Amino acid sequence: MNIPRSARSLAQWLLLGALVGGVCGVASAVFLFLLEKATALRELHPGLVYTLPLAGLVIGALYAKWGAPIRGGNNLIIDTVHEGDRQVPLRMAPMVLLGTVLTHLFGGSAGREGTAVQMGGSLADALAHRLRVSPETRRELLAAGIAGGFGSVFGTPIAGAVFGLEVVVVGRLGYEALLPALVASVVGDLVTRGLGIDHTVYPTPTALPLSAGVLAKWLVFAVAVAGVAILFVEGTHRLKKLLEGRIPSLPLRMAVGGLAVVGLWKLVGTDAYLGLGVPTIVRAFVDPALPESAFAWKLLFTAVTLGAGFLGGEVTPLFFVGAALGNVLARLLGLPVDLGAAVGMAALFAAAANTPLALSIMAVELVGASVLPHVAIVATMAYLLTGQRGIYPAQRIARLKHGGPLLARLMPLRELPSEPPESKGEPEPKEPSRD
Template sequence: MTLSRGARALAQWLLLGGGVGVVCGVASAVFLYLLEEATHFRESHERLVYALPLAGLVLGAVYGRWGGPVRGGNNLVLDAVHEGDAQVPLRMAPMVLAGTVLTHLFGGSAGREGTAVQMGGSLADVLARRLGVGPDARREMLAAGIAGGFGSVFGTPIAGTIFGLEVVVVGRLGYESLVPALVAAVVGDLVTRGLGIHHTVYPVPAALPLTPWVLAKWLVFAVAVAVVAVVFVELTHWLKKVSEKHVPWMPVRMALGGAAVVALWKLLGTSAYLGLGVPEILRAFVDPALPVSAFAWKLVFTALTLGVGFLGGEVTPLFFIGAALGNVLARLLGLPIDLGAAVGLAALFAAAANTPLALSIMAVELLGASVLPHVVIVSTVAYLLTGHRGIYPAQRIARLKHGGPLLQRVVPLRELPGEDTAPPGPPRGPGEH
């Protein structure tokens, strides 16, 4: 009886998860192709960056008129996982795709993960509603959409699987979504690669034995990563709050933010901090003369771009910031530069997104097993030190990071009143994740 029920469940999720994976894979392939074309075109015509304020004006007008709940971004997808009445509109997929491509075309500093997750969540939710599945299956399909989008856009299906489970509730893995998330991530990655997309190949650092002295260095490294993660999270949220308060009309807010990015670009006299910044990420693995301030400037460019409302994700910019920071810290601490860049690349996003397991696995998929156990140690320590904050305020939390009893209910990070206070509310029901 148990074997039969397990077989039926597996068959169901092979079909549903596979369907989610196919649409995520196709969407990621289209997105990555357009993003590469936009980046190459901007690099060949750098004067396009001067038009970033105009692009912000137009994008702000479009989003102000037709965006509606789509402006919730990744937080809308996370809310939909937990709230049965929250839906992810189909129009989110094409709107975030077009908006992110245009952000990169004109030089905004943003990433790709946000767009992939939002497209995956949108398409998975539409598929779930069309098939008329129940609320539990819908939540699992949404988690599969997150996993499929993340895994296919980076070519890291196992990390995508764990990310889809880990990002939903801080400190908890939603194993009920494991099979659909794994199927969607693997199928999505296969589809994206099958459509001719090639992902960035990163250098593989040499293995470094873990000794007490090396461990002590990694602990110092983790503290620095946590500090930078907190600065990025708080600065991005602060810029969003302040800009919305003082410039409530979205088109003008984005235009002014675009003008500020252009001014910084001209002030520094370099295009290294525009767009994804993949060449600079690769440079961080090999260049002992990388500017010490590189990570800080990328942080400012990205917080400004995203804080005023331009579209895109945080992962690749955080890869840049983390790799550049890791390069500097490795030089200061006497660690191999390539290993420092590799650990920083993964650990900074792990701390900012509260996903240390997913990013540790992602580091292995991108950079090889030589990064273990270093990346796990730094990611975990930095995750703890960042406290109860993150780039996704809609992430739920059931137990404070430093331990203690379960909270009275699972709440979003944005509603957590303090580090040591359990928020009021009714006991958690069986359907709450």
């Protein structure tokens, strides 16, 4: 009796998911092509870094004039998934693409996941409004847009699908969006690769059997990863609030941030901490002489860049920080350096973004199955140890990580007090009505 209805639903999600994945794949391909050209140009002409403060003024002026409705970035996409009271402006896609490419061209330390997620979310919402779908379908298409952007920009379609579900509510997966998210992420990845984009190939780590001694080392490793994740999350958020309070003008704030990055660049005397830093990530897998301070410098460069308002994301810089940190910890704990770099790379972002499942899968897609079960153990432990915080303050939480009763409602991390209100019963928190 329900087979025709199920078939129609399957056909709908295959079609809609493929549409979202197609536009996400094209957007990611254009973005990655421009990003590669911008990075190559900066490396050919390192003097461009001196103009980062001027670039900050220009980007800030553009966003001050036309970008106020989209300044929330990834948090705006997550808020829209939950609240759905207004459309994500379509201008978000071209503006964040332009802003991120300029950030990298002039040496800002930022990533690319934020750009991909925002482009995917805005394009998916434009499709949802164009097709006049129901509020529930629109919400699932937004999750598909997140998945399609993330999966296509990193070449990790399964992790992209899980990330699109896991990032929306801490500790809970929205399986109602699983099919469109999976279709969008897989199709997006196929389209991006089909347009000639090649992704970074990371070394395959040494296989290491899990034993009691190895497990004890991973627990120490996880504590260190959680500490660095907390330092990054709190440092970036507090620096952003401090700069916003002291320098209300966005163009001026970004110019000051650009000046600080230039000063740091001259202080360390290397280009390694500018831009994405992918060569150093790969180096962390193979070089036991990687400087012990590399992870700290990249963390500082990234916190200043993003805290000042420059565009981009956190994933690749946190991959850098995590891989470099993992390299150092592996040497201290007697673990294989390549395995330590792989586990640190994934686990640090998992802890900072509250997405341990997606990043465990992503590690397998990037470096192979030899990273299991080590990455899952460290990512889960670090995720729990970071507490009720994350790089996306708009993430909702239904139950505290350490357990206890359900909260009275799905609450954004940014609104969570030090002692969150607890529900007196155990009903499932309700989301705001979207009717």
